[in-house]
Amino acid sequence: MNLVRFIAGRVLGALFVLWAVATLIFFAIRLVPGDPAEAILGGPGSQASQEALDLVRRQYGLDQPLLVQYLDQLGRLARGDLGTSYSLKQSVSSVLAAQVPPTLLLASLSLVAAWILAVGVAWWSAGSGRVARAVSSGLEVVASAVPHFLLGSVLIVVFATGLGLLPPVSTGTPIGLVLPVVTLAVPVAGFLGQVTRDSLLDAAAAPFALTATARGEGPSGLFWRHLLRHAALPGLALSGWAFGSLLSGAIVVESLFARPGLGRTLLDAVTLRDIPLVTGVALVSALAYVVVVALGDLAEKAVDPRGASA
Template identity: 45%
Template sequence: MTGPAVEPAPQAASALRAARLRAVALTIGRKVVAAVVVLWGAATVAFFAQLALPGDRATVILNIRAGQAQQRTAAELAPINAEYGLQHPVIQQYWDYLRGLVLGDFGTSYQQFRPVTAIIGEQLGATVTLSVTAILFAWVLMVAWVTLTAGRGPRLGALGSLVDVVAAGLPAYWLGIILLLVFALGLRWFPVIGGTGVNGLILPALTLAIPLAGFMSQSTRAEFERALEAPFVISARMRGMSDWGVRLRHVLRHASIPAVTLSGWALGATLSGAVIVESIFSRPGIGSVLVAAVNSQDLPVVVGIVTLVAVFYVVANLLVDVAYTLIDPRLGAS
């Protein structure tokens, strides 16, 4: 009598790999669907927010073009309704709006008479540069501060945590004005009006980076202190590695996962925070375009920028989630 057949090891390993790939693909698929739903929700809210505004949209558009507010006749409004499709039922307007977003068409500016994508595209590079620079600055500040203060005793650790909380709570408009007064007007190290050069980039980037570094430090500090007590740290010290070497080469690598997670959120946060910072430092970018569009009631530009920020935010977080799932499928299992 023979026993049950045993599956060869290579076939078992292949089946296990296939099962893991299916699990990872399923997890990534769920995250992609969730991201699409979030984007659809953001676009829907932006569309119906336009309808909720008081007044007739055709009248608003015509008054913006004429530069004066007054009542308009049906004959005057007819060309505007035809141009923007406002004579159609709301459901058709909504469908045309969603279809345009999918095709990359955000409509035409009420004031500039140009495609919104062209207006945003001219300023997007400056804002993305500011956001990426701010995230890099935040990482540098976080790594330096946590490495310097974490696990150094109760007093220095308490000081580090206090600075984390204070930095994370600093409002961008207040911090930007302080940096402007001290380093631009007082010390004259940087220009008062920001430009596209390196000198005009540092203060705006620091305004966004300091609060972000506080958030990242808060999430990293606890992991850093736990990693300092791990067996691999003791082993590294026994091999004669210096304290700074242990912290930078071993501990930081294990403690930085929360900060990596926050980096996906940080891209959306810095893009939205650029609205305030670019206004304070008179920098070009989508923030200054958004402020001007709100003041002039240029709704297609406002909706286009809000939708674009939502896209950046969702896509950045999706990429972080997908990267985590590929690195360790258990992180995406639920």
């Protein structure tokens, strides 16, 4: 019954989030100056006639009151119809089917890399004294504050232009993923590292850690068998936020490294006032965020020693 309530709550929460995102996008994009009918016909440079503009408005329902347009869009979305992209003249579903996998792969690898970096720094600082903790704290603050475009540019200059070790743009191969993944992962690793390190220090002072040490547990065994399970809990709770941050950062990173994906698609769609495509990208991103938050909650319950002992 607990699992059923958990699933039902997540489904209802996901539906509310999707409705809120669709509503926000619908009204926000109509505040952008310009005529959607003009955007459909190629923008102001197309010099479309008034007759063509009127025809497009009737065809897409843009001549209807705003409330009617809004309800019509909600009805289509409820049926799973994301519409047709104004700029690409393709169904939004087909565009997303091509662009979602590269972005999800990039975000997922970046989240894994961020956790590896965060845990690695926490492990190093835990057994290396006060100086190491101060250094790791400084590195985490710098990492969490550095902008993606600046970090990515530095990595390109150093590892692509200077050393020639890695390609500066996406090549469709695993080696082409290295710089984009590191660019996305480092700022998130800074946040996760700060939270994990603070929790690690609290766990190290707890009675169970002192008991394990008294029983002869070494520093490495104490960290991996006992402390990490406690220290990782706050970070796991933040994994949903971290994944959302990675999806938003993908807009910059995919453009910087000329990589296909939702980020570049969303940027182009907003520029061209492509309302169906903007809505589709936003809904897919929101759904991915909801799913990752739910998985993070499940992982937290599985890792939590208190839950396991119960």
